[in-house]
Each structure stands twice: as C-alpha cells, then as structure tokens.
Amino acid sequence: MYNEENEFKDDFIKGIAKNTDRKELSEDFEINLMNAIRLRSEFKNDIASKLRKSLYYFLTAIVLVLAYITITISSKLAVDNTVSLLSIITLFIVIVISILITSNYSRLLNKSIIYKE
Amino acid sequence: MEDVYIDRVISGDIEAFSYFIRTYKNMAFNISYAIIKDEQYAEEVTQDAFMKAFNGLKKFNRTATFKSWFYRIVVNESFLRLRTLKIRHSIVSIEEQEDAILEEQIEDASETHTEKIHEVLSLLDAKESLAIELFYLQELSINEIVVITGWSKANIKVILHRARKSIRQIWKNK
Numbered sequence: 001m002y003n004e005e006n007e008f009k010d011d012f013i014k015g016i017a018k019n020t021d022r023k024e025l026s027e028d029f030e031i032n033l034m035n036a037i038r039l040r041s042e043f044k045n046d047i048a049s050k051l052r053k054s055l056y057y058f059l060t061a062i063v064l065v066l067a068y069i070t071i072t073i074s075s076k077l078a079v080d081n082t083v084s085l086l087s088i089i090t091l092f093i094v095i096v097i098s099i100l101i102t103s104n105y106s107r108l109l110n111k112s113i114i115y116k117e
Numbered sequence: 118m119e120d121v122y123i124d125r126v127i128s129g130d131i132e133a134f135s136y137f138i139r140t141y142k143n144m145a146f147n148i149s150y151a152i153i154k155d156e157q158y159a160e161e162v163t164q165d166a167f168m169k170a171f172n173g174l175k176k177f178n179r180t181a182t183f184k185s186w187f188y189r190i191v192v193n194e195s196f197l198r199l200r201t202l203k204i205r206h207s208i209v210s211i212e213e214q215e216d217a218i219l220e221e222q223i224e225d226a227s228e229t230h231t232e233k234i235h236e237v238l239s240l241l242d243a244k245e246s247l248a249i250e251l252f253y254l255q256e257l258s259i260n261e262i263v264v265i266t267g268w269s270k271a272n273i274k275v276i277l278h279r280a281r282k283s284i285r286q287i288w289k290n291k
Binding site for chain 2: 014024030041
C-alpha cells in the first residue's frame with residue numbers, strides 16, 4: 001500500500017537531523033512561566049470581580065432612575081392626565097443608555113478583552 | 118489523559134497547566150528555534166505561545182490533538198516574530214550559503230561533526246528548517262504537519278524535497 005511518508009524516508013537526512021544538538025529549556029522556564037500565569041490569572045479574577053461589582057452598582061442606579069421616572073410620569077398622569085414630552089424622551093434615553101452600557105459590560109466580561117496585553 | 122488536564126485547567130486549576138509546560142516546552146522551543154534560529158527569541162516565543170494556549174484553552178474544540186493545536190500556535194507566533202525581526206533566513210540564497218560555508222571552512226578547519234550538522238541546518242530557510250524539524254525530528258506525519266502549519270500537503274512535499282536537496286548540497290560542499 002502506498003504510504004506518502006515513505007516517499008520522504010531518507011536515512012541520510014534523518015541522521016543529520018538526529019545528530020543535531022537538541023535544545024532544552026531550563027527548569028526556571030517552567031517556574032517563571034507558571035508564576036506569570038498565576039499573576040495573570042489573579043489579575044484577571046481581580047478585574048472580573050471589580051467589573052461585576054461595578055455592573056451591579058450601575059444596574060441598581062439604572063433601576064432606581066427608571067423607577068423614579070416611572071413614578072413621576074404615573075403621578076403626573078394621575079393628576080393632569082397628560083405626560084410631558086420631556087419625560088418620555090428622558091425615559092427613552094435612560095433605557096437606551098442602560099442597554100448600551102450593559103451590553104458593553106457583558107462584552108468585557110464574556111470576551112475577556114480586558115486580559116489582552 | 119490530556120483531556121483530564123485540559124478540563125482541570127478550564128475549571129480553574131491553574132497548576133494543572135504545568136503538565137503541558139513540562140511535556141511540550143522543549144519540543145515547542147525546538148520548533149520555534151528551527152524557524153527563528155535565535156535561542157533568546159525562540160524562548161520568548163515559546164513563553165508567549167504557552168500564554169496564548171492557556172488563555173485560549175476554553176476555545177480549544179478538541180477536534181485535533183492538543184499537541185497539534187499548540188504547535189500551530191508556536192508556528193504562527195514564530196513566523197510572526199520572524200517577520201517582526203526581519204531575519205533574512207528566507208532570502209539567503211544557496212549561492213550565498215555556499216560562500217558563507219567556504220569562508221568558514223577556511224576560518225575554522227577544526228570544526229566538529231556536530232557543529233557541522235548544526236551549521237548545515239542553520240543555513241536552511243525557516244520553512245525548510247521547520248519541515249525537517251517536524252517530519253524527521255518530531256516524526257510527525259504529513260497530515261499532522263498540515264494541521265500544524267496550515268500548508269497544503271503538496272506544499273509540504275515540495276518544501277521537504279527542497280530541504281533535502283539543500284541539505285545534501287550544503288553537506289557536499291562542506
């Protein structure tokens with residue numbers, strides 16, 4: 001059966017290649033690399049936890065603002081039976097901004113772009 | 118076996134990654150050295166490749182072996198570094214190689230056999246050197262080399278033919 005590897009069987013070349021000094025990395029390489037990985041990992045966890053905390057505070061603030069605007073609009077509706085255009089625009093803008101910033105947070109947390117050098 | 122370590126690393130056990138460093142550090146270093154031909158840069162590239170592998174382990178879909186996936190990272194990083202360094206291995210012509218060898222023959226007549234072999238391999242261009250490293254030293258199949266380098270089968274065969282021819286020619290002239 002044809003074996004394409006046989007086509008390149010070459011004892012002369014193999015002999016030359018095998019006689020080359022194989023380079024070896026020192027034990028320190030592993031130690032240093034593991035230290036770097038540990039540091040990076042700690043940094044990553046630290047940033048991720050700060051981001052989560054920040055996202056939590058941001059969402060709380062947004063919920064409070066939305067609640068405030070909704071209560072204001074509904075109380076105005078109860079008294080005057082009308083809603084000002086400004087209130088509607090404010091509500092709309094707050095919702096859009098909150099969606100944008102929340103998606104940005106989740107992008108940071110999920111795609112780990114903060115870990116890049 | 119490796120799947121167990123991969124799962125451990127993904128689940129947060131950083132120390133499990135040292136298994137991969139221990140297993141592949143020298144082979145990765147030799148692959149990188151075959152391309153860059155500079156020990157210091159090859160070591161840096163090996164380190165970067167391990168970092169990339171660690172950060173991207175979650176994305177490793179296990180259709181190929183960890184070894185192929187990781188070697189591909191090493192190869193890509195090495196060529197990237199080679200481009201950055203603008204090392205001119207790939208543009209040294211056979212004639213220039215022969216001239217260099219002749220000059221060194223005059224300078225150093227007491228060269229040992231191992232040194233001579235080392236020198237012959239160091240005169241190959243990055244792709245040829247990588248092909249020799251993967252096929253003859255790491256004893257990988259052509260299919261594995263396809264996965265690692267991203268070159269086509271036909272291209273690998275051409276590079277291997279050319280590398281063998283270059284080695285014979287350089288060796289003959291020494």
